[in-house]
Amino acid sequence: MKSDLLLILQWWLYIFVIGIIFMPLTKVIFSKLFDKGYLFSKVIGIAISSYIIWLLSSLKIVPFFRISIIISIVIEFVIILLLKGYRGFITFLMENKNKFIIEEILFLAMLIFWSYVRGMQPNIHGLEKFMDFGFVNACLKSKYMPPMDIWYAGEGINYYYFGHYVCAFLTLLTGIDSAITYNLMIATIFSFTFSLAFSIGGNMLFITGNNRPAKVIVAGLISAILLTFGGNLHGAIYAYGVPIAKNMGILKGEYEQYYYPEATRYIGYNPPTNDKTIHEFPIYSFVVSDLHGHVLDIPIVLTYIAIGLVLIAGLWDKNKLIFLIGFLLSISYMTSTWDYIIYLTVTFFILCYVNIDRYKFSLHGVKKILLDMLKVIIISQTMILPYTLKFKSMTSGIGIVHATTPLYQILVLWGYQMFLSVFFVLFMFKAVKKGKRYFLSDVYVLILIISAVGLIIIPEIFYVVDIYGETYHRANTMFKLTYQSFIMFALISGYIIVRILSSINRLHIKRILTALFSITVMLPMLYPYHAIKGYYGSIKPVNYKELDGLKFMEDKYADDYGAIRWLNENVKEQEVIVEADGDSYSDYERISMATGLPTIQGWFVHEWLWRGGYEDPKKRSMEVSLLYESEDNSTIRSILQKYNVSYVVIGEKEREKYKKLNEANILRYGEVAYNSPNTKIIKVK
Secondary structure, three states: OHHHHHHHHHHHHHHHHHHHHHHHHHHHHOOOOOOOOOOHHHHHHHHHHHHHHHHHHHOOOOOOOHHHHHHHHHHHHHHHHHOOOOOOHHHHHHHOHHHHHHHHHHHHHHHHHHHHHHOOOOOOOOOOHHHHHHHHHHHHHOOOOOOEOOOOOOOEOOOOOHHHHHHHHHHHHHOOOHHHHHHHHHHHHHHHHHHHHHHHHHHHHHOOOOOOHHHHHHHHHHHHHHHHOOOOOHHHHHHHHHHHHHHOOOOOOOOOOOOHHHHHOOOOEOOEOOOOOOOOOHHHHHHHOOOOHHHHOHHHHHHHHHHHHHHHOOOOOHHHHHHHHHHHHHHHHHHOHHHHHHHHHHHHHHHHHHHHHHHOOOHHHHHHHHHHHHHHHHHHHHHOHHHHOOOOOOOOOEEEOOOOOOHHHHHHHHHHHHHHHHHHHHHHHHHHHOOOOOOHHHHHHHHHHHHHHHHHHHHHOEEEOOOOOHHHOOHHHHHHHHHHHHHHHHHHHHHHHHHHHHHOOOHHHHHHHHHHHHHHHHHHHHHHHHHHHHHHOOOOHHHOOOOOOOOOHHHHOHHHHHHHHHHHHHOOOOOEEEOOOOOOOOOOOHHHHHHOOOEOOOOHHHHHHHHOOOHHHHHHHHHHHHHHHOOOHHHHHHHHHHOOEEEEEEOHHHHHHOOOOOHHHHHOOEEEEEEOOOOEEEEEO
């Protein structure tokens, strides 16, 4: 743990420095907030510095090297310095040092905590970790963007990969091995989720003028805890409510131990139907630790929501904020495209209020709304042109859903959020009716409620058509939409609770509501105990392993692990390898994922989705089989030449899949570069 702690601190220090460099920008944007947007400087700094290198690399102007990143950050620092961004900076830091130190400690504590949890089970193995780690390594092996698809040699990645690129960016910058930074990245997003949610929840209350530190902190902590650790009501009902009901004789049958993934696979699974869906939330994502786009985008989403608060409250220049929103949306587009559409819609709602509030319901007001939206779209779409010009859509239109969710299941999944939201809407209706003052934070919370509810309703009516069959037809649509719904609901919870309690003068009513809200917050907090225990077991120090996510291969695939290390030490660019191809979520493609080197064909269903069809991946799979099993030398030669293959892997998975493996024929076209009892690497001449 001591050596890992040094790596965690090294990783944190680089992020800290980036935050300090870009703080002159965020201190201007968030100057009216209680913490001056301190933590958002880290996210904005990483986003800007990584985007600049990505853009230059995509245009083939600057290669994606560590020295390029360092020089770029130094230049960015000098530019800010020349623009006198650091004038009065030391005074600014000293005036706010207590707030900054507290938030920095909060960020670092959460980073260390989840790194420690990941150290209990750090393996980059299972679910979609092979894909996510492979994308990171593909970026690391690439001189220019986009990186070559590790599972479709000769083609670039046709997926939203920017978040994986950011992980690679920080990996290069810090000089830490990617098998460790994979887990550090998960811990960093966990830390950002908690600390940024704390800032947003507290600042929503702060800008109302209710600036008592205790209330601001409570609002922030409620939002942070619910967003980072909270589940839905499934855990409370099925882990506790069902056993109690059975023991009381209300329900019959024996209680089985609660299985935490069921909270994310409820609709269509209990009871079983042909309408299976996915409805995940952050703590589940952090527990299973797939470094997927919807997770990687959380810090950007939270930064966007903070910018939205500044915009609706009129705390900074609207046109400058529109540019920043366009930039953040462009990052979201390349990290998790669904989030771009969601928050472009939220932007529309915000701009509607801002312009109507200023110009009333006039033609000029409508023109201003449309003009502002056009600016956002033009800025965001222009900034992602190098990405979109090389991207092919994986969807084929919009469909009408074949089934809808029973009301009781909606209440199980989103019941406590709906309760708080309805309570707040009624509270606001009563306040306005009595002529009481409302705040711009109230308006923003209502916008987020409308958006969150809409994201739950949409997959009850429409779905985006993809390759998944009728049984899972709306699974991906519900997954991506309701994930953001969960984030919005959690963020506003702290504000709603403290805002309502602060407005009540009658002590007995305040006590009743405090008890009611406390129960509301506690119920979703029953979930993480089962999830963390279910995945990691006991998180006692004696069970700590380490943060290296590939160490598991020493036991599971020892010879392959040696081959991976050899390739990582000797092959520096994205040269093509060949290994056995297999089904998605299997252990096939273990070499390509761990090295970032492209193979001819990888996880089948994934490539079927990314390439928009079944035929080409199937053809490639047949060619891989021919290469390993064919007796025809000309066939082997033509396949090697077609894909410009540099190395052929012959290991346990190849022998397992190809019963007629013809090693002698393959050796005709190369020599053994790496040899161990069970794994060989043949370098093609």
